[in-house]
Amino acid sequence: MSGSGDEEEEVPATHTGPKGVIHDWRKFKLESEDHESMTQKRRELLRQMSNPRPNVDDDPERVNRKMSVQEYEMIKEEDEQSLKKYRKQCMQEMHERLSFGPRFDSVLELESGEAFLEAIENEHHLTLVVVHIYDNSIKGCEALNNCLTCLAAEYCTVKFCRIQASVTGADEKFTDDVLPTVLVYKGGEMLGNFICVTKHLSEEFFATDVENFLNEYGLLPEKEFAACSDKEEEEHGVE
Structure with a gap:
C-alpha cells in the first residue's frame, strides 16, 4: 500500500x-x-x-x-x-x-528488551517495523517465524523482527495465552497490536495468509517481487 x-x-x-x-x-x-x-x-x-x-x-x-x-x-x-x-x-x-528508507532482506533476531526498543525508536521514520514476540513451545510461533522469513524477502522496505518473550524483560505480560503476538510500528508509533495472532488464521497457514491478514489492516506496502515459490510456502505451514 x-x-x-x-x-x-x-x-x-x-x-x-x-x-x-x-x-x-x-x-x-x-x-x-x-x-x-x-x-x-x-x-x-x-x-x-x-x-x-x-x-x-x-x-x-x-x-x-x-x-x-x-x-x-x-x-x-x-x-x-x-x-x-x-x-x-x-x-x-x-x-x-x-526507497523512502533503508532496505532489509531477512528477519532480525532481537536479543533483549533494549534491542527491541532500539529497533523501533532508532529506525527511519518511514520504515514499517513488524515485530513477532514468540516462544517456540507455543503452537504456531515457529510457523509464523517461517512465514515472516518469506515475507521479509518479498517486502524489502519492511523491517521484520522477532524476539523471544523470555528476553523482552516483560515476559510476565507475554504469557502463553497471548502468543504469538505481532506488533507493528512506524515512526515510533504503534499501528497494530495483534495478540494470539494465530486465532485469526486457519489451522494450517502460509506466508500468503499472514500477508493477507496484514493487508486487511493496510499494514504492508506494495510488494516488490515474489521471493517464495509455492513449494517454499508449503514448507512454512503448520505441521
Whole structure:
C-alpha cells in the first residue's frame, strides 16, 4: 500500500541535468577539500564555481572574465578520493529518495528488551517495523517465524523482527495465552497490536495468509517481487 502524501519524506531540492550535476560536484569538492593544502587562488576559483551568484564585493571584471586554459585544467583535474566519496554520497541519497528508507532482506533476531526498543525508536521514520514476540513451545510461533522469513524477502522496505518473550524483560505480560503476538510500528508509533495472532488464521497457514491478514489492516506496502515459490510456502505451514 502506497504511503500518503503526508508521509512522504521531504527531499531537499537537487540540481538535475549535466549543468546541475557539475554544479553539485564542484560544491561537494569545495566543501570536502582540505583548505589548508589549497592555494588561495584555487579556493577562490572553486568558491566562484560552486556559487553562481557573485559577491557584491567581487571585482566585476574578474567575475565576468573568461576562464583561462590553466584555470580550466585545474578545475578539470579529478581528485579520485573526493570523487569516490561524492559518488557514494549521491548513490546513498538516491537510494533514500527512491526507497523512502533503508532496505532489509531477512528477519532480525532481537536479543533483549533494549534491542527491541532500539529497533523501533532508532529506525527511519518511514520504515514499517513488524515485530513477532514468540516462544517456540507455543503452537504456531515457529510457523509464523517461517512465514515472516518469506515475507521479509518479498517486502524489502519492511523491517521484520522477532524476539523471544523470555528476553523482552516483560515476559510476565507475554504469557502463553497471548502468543504469538505481532506488533507493528512506524515512526515510533504503534499501528497494530495483534495478540494470539494465530486465532485469526486457519489451522494450517502460509506466508500468503499472514500477508493477507496484514493487508486487511493496510499494514504492508506494495510488494516488490515474489521471493517464495509455492513449494517454499508449503514448507512454512503448520505441521
